[in-house]
Amino acid sequence: MRFGFVNEDNMSILTDLYELTMAQVYFKDGMNKTAIFDFYTRPVENRSYLLNAGLEQLIYYLLNIRFTDEDIDYLRSTGKFDEDFLSYLKNFRFTGNLYAIDEGEIIFPNEPVVQVEAPLIEAQIVETFLINTLQLPILVATKAMRSYSVARGTILVDFGLRRSHGTDAGMKAARASYIGGFAGTSNVLAGKEYGIPIFGTMAHSFILAYGDEKKAFQAFAKVYPENAVLLVDTFDTVKGVENAVKAMKEMGMERFKGVRLDSGDLLKLSVEARKILDSNGYKDAIIIASGGINEYKIKDLLDRGAPIDGWGVGTELVVSADLPYLDCAYKLVEYDGRPVMKLSKKKVTLPYKKQIYRFYEDGKIKYDLITAYDEEVKGGRPLLKKYIENGELVADLPSLSKIREKAIQNFETLPDEMKDINSTVHHLPHVSSKIKETVERIIKKIKGEI
């Protein structure tokens, strides 16, 4: 019986088989000049912008990837690999460079979010894990920022661990939603590993086990007098709030943290709950809403004046329910100094090692310009930063709270028409004429050959 945990020892073979078989062919053919790969996303209908996240985990991977003897033994057992290549893997390290846009930056489609410059074999082998590590954090950070953008200062907490896609998704979702402006998570391990504030209330089972709301509320408040958010909808929400008030009064509590509504008409129920709390002197008690919450519901409820102070946002956040995957890719753009691209009617790959410059007007993003790395550009803020050089970390990694702070500031640089959660405005980067001309030259060459 095995769980199949992924860890730093075995993460190297959490990869598609073809990365390793191609690598063996490159190895035997002596094909190992410098390659440049871009990771980028393609436009999606229902997102005007994306928020970058997941970079720290990618850096961890690139700095620590190793093939253990045990994994090499497994590879040998498949009959697909020869001893010379297995010896190469035994000493494998990532020795290349990583250029990347910071976590917490706004990113747009067709821009290289991450660029790997390394000997071809290394750059190829890291492909699968790299995409796996970046996609979900970008999805969840973006989804979180959308909630943040309509929450008007109310508190957002990630409640999604149980519905996230496995253990690692729960960790990534907690971290990414924090970057996207959430106040914290219910995920205790994420609290420990990343230093994210942790939050919790109580479950229906807690009420049912006591069999009586008042008893249950009092039992909880006795142990957590400062921190009791009482779940009031197990039987009937209004009666539940009344029972909460009665229970707290009987205990002589002059204040308590608040109540949580997990079902029903949240506008109507939050208004009634507020009245009951206020009229009983619990003006400080907050109202938390949960149960199928997303950015659309938050906006709608606040627009209609619901006196809700905080939100437990779960499932739809952590699986990014209205966009459960990104159309993203990791594509070879240069090999041994030669710009390359795949020919495709719909999908664009831009050749060359690149830089992105972001231009602003009145503090708002005006456009991004993608250039070859060595082109001279006046003005504009370069977005790609060198994080790894020759396999070594060469940039400081900001703290998670710093990333979160920057993300919130960066959100303010979005043009207003892109901030709207219903916006379908897309902002495609400009491309320098050097790149454009190369694209045309390569297309001509390929078409000529065909």
Next chain:
Amino acid sequence: MRFGFVNEDNMSILTDLYELTMAQVYFKDGMNKTAIFDFYTRPVENRSYLLNAGLEQLIYYLLNIRFTDEDIDYLRSTGKFDEDFLSYLKNFRFTGNLYAIDEGEIIFPNEPVVQVEAPLIEAQIVETFLINTLQLPILVATKAMRSYSVARGTILVDFGLRRSHGTDAGMKAARASYIGGFAGTSNVLAGKEYGIPIFGTMAHSFILAYGDEKKAFQAFAKVYPENAVLLVDTFDTVKGVENAVKAMKEMGMERFKGVRLDSGDLLKLSVEARKILDSNGYKDAIIIASGGINEYKIKDLLDRGAPIDGWGVGTELVVSADLPYLDCAYKLVEYDGRPVMKLSKKKVTLPYKKQIYRFYEDGKIKYDLITAYDEEVKGGRPLLKKYIENGELVADLPSLSKIREKAIQNFETLPDEMKDINSTVHHLPHVSSKIKETVERIIKKIKGEI
């Protein structure tokens, strides 16, 4: 810098904070009689049936959950827990019972797929991880089975690792899709950990690095003469197939494994590819299709006669794109011998420790009957099996290939109208009169009290 890997040492705190705060209240109150919790799913529009998976990982968790000193130190640092409770956690073991439906069984909404019978604190603490561990495998096994059901014997391979939601999701998706009838996965670590057959072809970057299709094909076939599936759509698919044939002929190869089409009109291109392969004596060479494949496309292409022999199914499979989460729950149904339930207009929780009996007619499932555990029932196959008793494994765990075999057999027991991937037929279980009467009695009691 931390990745935040989850492992057997820290999995105990991969949980919602409220599980632990409620547990501390139970602990201080001496509330620790036997509780029974049901894990079940609720009906969803676009799935007539679900395929059960993920149980082995849950069992692993229940047998191995421990709180390490490091994690207890973290809990202490939060200021939310007292020493007496932290000491309790230090010696925490799961000492209860687990009843579960086998992996590879067809499951229906509202049925307890898993039932935990344990001291309340233990049954509560395991909630979050339990749901996290089961949901994705059920989603992906089901989605895989839907592809299997329309694939007419063509080969299905999981290509989704890069787009799965994090590392663990990639592992769970590989395992679950294998259970659902897939032939294997591209995920090398899943091959190692679970013994699943691994498959791979080549990437566009491989062609681009060589700069010439024929050269690239020959380089690959030289190293993998038996196993070269040549990717032919980098520039132009038809020319790509012709180049594949030329390349293999030049090498004097009388046969080669096949080609992969990753874009374009797969019907038209597969027909043309088949012609080129056949007319050049490569009748055994297979055609693999990939790129946005799902069960609807497989059915459509095979219905229209596409000569496709195998499928790389990626993104939509592993994120279960048309159903990225299950409406599933883990609910207290009995505490200290007292049947309990939450009152809700739409959602049903059935009280009692239970059994499910499946009735067949002419080899097809007729209906399931949910009863209290000790009710006498004539005929019917009991679905809930005791896997863990007093914290110890008491049932044999079948091999993954055995589970897969059973799943494929079980699919055949579905009524024909439910097998259709567009079916909206739902099969809700019957409920014994003992349970029904108890539900009514409890509702009356709660409403009376309100």
